[in-house]
Amino acid sequence: MNTAATLTLRDRWSLYLDLIRWDRPQGWLLLLWPTLMALWIAAQGFPGWHLLAVFTAGTILMRSAGCAVNDFADKDFDRHVERTAQRPLTSGRISVKEVVLIGVVLALISFALVLTTNAYTVTLSFGALAVTIVYPFTKRFFAMPQAVLGVAYAFGIPMAFTAVRNEVPPVMWWLLAGKLAWVIAYDTEYAMVDRNDDLKIGIRTSAITLGRFDVAGVMTLYALCIASWWQAGQLAGLGWVYDLSLVVAAAQALYHFTLIKGRERLACFKAFRLNHWLGFSVWVGVAADLALRG
Numbered sequence: 661m662n663t664a665a666t667l668t669l670r671d672r673w674s675l676y677l678d679l680i681r682w683d684r685p686q687g688w689l690l691l692l693w694p695t696l697m698a699l700w701i702a703a704q705g706f707p708g709w710h711l712l713a714v715f716t717a718g719t720i721l722m723r724s725a726g727c728a729v730n731d732f733a734d735k736d737f738d739r740h741v742e743r744t745a746q747r748p749l750t751s752g753r754i755s756v757k758e759v760v761l762i763g764v765v766l767a768l769i770s771f772a773l774v775l776t777t778n779a780y781t782v783t784l785s786f787g788a789l790a791v792t793i794v795y796p797f798t799k800r801f802f803a804m805p806q807a808v809l810g811v812a813y814a815f816g817i818p819m820a821f822t823a824v825r826n827e828v829p830p831v832m833w834w835l836l837a838g839k840l841a842w843v844i845a846y847d848t849e850y851a852m853v854d855r856n857d858d859l860k861i862g863i864r865t866s867a868i869t870l871g872r873f874d875v876a877g878v879m880t881l882y883a884l885c886i887a888s889w890w891q892a893g894q895l896a897g898l899g900w901v902y903d904l905s906l907v908v909a910a911a912q913a914l915y916h917f918t919l920i921k922g923r924e925r926l927a928c929f930k931a932f933r934l935n936h937w938l939g940f941s942v943w944v945g946v947a948a949d950l951a952l953r954g
Contacts, residue, residue: 675748676762679731680724686936688723690846693939694839695719695816697889697946701831701896702824705950711823714773719816721770726792726812728763732756733796741857780822788815799863806851806866810843831895838888845881845913846935848874849920852928875921882913889942898949905945912938 681687695715699707706712731749739750748754767789774785791812798805814836821832844866851858851867852874858865870877886906893902912934919931 672754672758675754676758679748679754679759679762680727680766682724686933687727688720689936690843690939691723691813691816692716692719693936693943694814694835694842695820697943698817698820698832698835699824700943700946700950701835701892701898702821706947707820707824710776711820714776714823715816715820718770718773721766721773722788722792725763725766725770726795728759728766729793730796732759732763734799737861737863741854741861743854743857774819777819777823778826780826781819784815784819784822788812788819791815799865801864803864803869804844804866805864806844806847807840809847810840813843814839831892834888834892834895838885838892841881841885841888842935842939845878845885846932848878848881849916849928849932849935852920852923853925853932875917875923878920879913879917882910882916886910886913893946893949898946899953901949901952902942902945905942905948908941908945909938912941 677683692715696712699711699715703711731747735749735756749756749759771785771789774782791808795805795808795812798808802808817835817839818828818832821828848866848870851865854863855865855867858868866877867874886909889909890903890906893906916931916934919927
């Protein structure tokens with residue numbers, strides 16, 4: 661195995677991309693679709709190329725920075741988990757210094773993008789960064805760290821509204837509530853994959869906290885997500901096209917139930933990986949509904 665000291669530049673670049681999960685875009689897509697929903701609702705249609713570029717690139721960059729932060733925080737735990745034992749930092753192929761530097765650089769580039777918006781949005785970005793840094797460490801003491809992850813992942817929603825309107829209207833809170841429920845739902849599916857390993861090493865997760873009610877909890881959270889997003893649509897004046905997209909999302913959630921009900925690792929992981937399609941479906945509903953209204 662190569663060590664951090666003997667890697668070629670090409671090897672390092674490959675490991676850096678692995679660190680930020682470049683080959684697994686599901687992670688940043690899970691953040692992106694609700695953020696775009698918020699942008700479209702805030703602008704009552706297409707938000708313009710500038711904001712679309714800022715929030716898309718910023719989402720990818722901050723998710724990548726978050727991966728670096730997470731691997732730094734979990735470096736001593738990941739080696740004991742089958743799925744994460746070969747991550748670049750845990751396996752010793754890159755150094756802690758490199759991981760920290762990558763996280764800082766990505767966060768700074770993202771911040772530079774936010775600076776092209778307005779003061780309100782810039783202020784919110786500090787909160788987003790703080791929660792992103794804190795989240796990995798909450799797995800050591802908080803029974804439901806997925807809720808903290810939900811807050812971190814949901815910051816793009818209020819930032820989208822402040823970037824467009826320079827305010828936070830009531831509809832934003834319903835979008836935020838739906839996003840929070842959705843994150844806890846799909847990250848619980850993710851946590852179900854590692855439950856046995858996490859129990860051995862003392863990591864706290866929602867899958868462990870919910871215990872035998874994990875599947876029921878996930879499905880309840882999906883229901884809360886869709887109900888909250890339906891209420892957001894009512895406040896935003898969205899119509900039947902948007903409602904249809906929520907039906908499609910609900911059907912996907914029901915399919916996830918068929919995957920996770922047996923609590924098999926690969927099936928739970930598949931359910932997690934498919935979640936970005938649920939978010940995509942709802943964003944399409946928002947965009948199409950607003951486009952039809954003209």
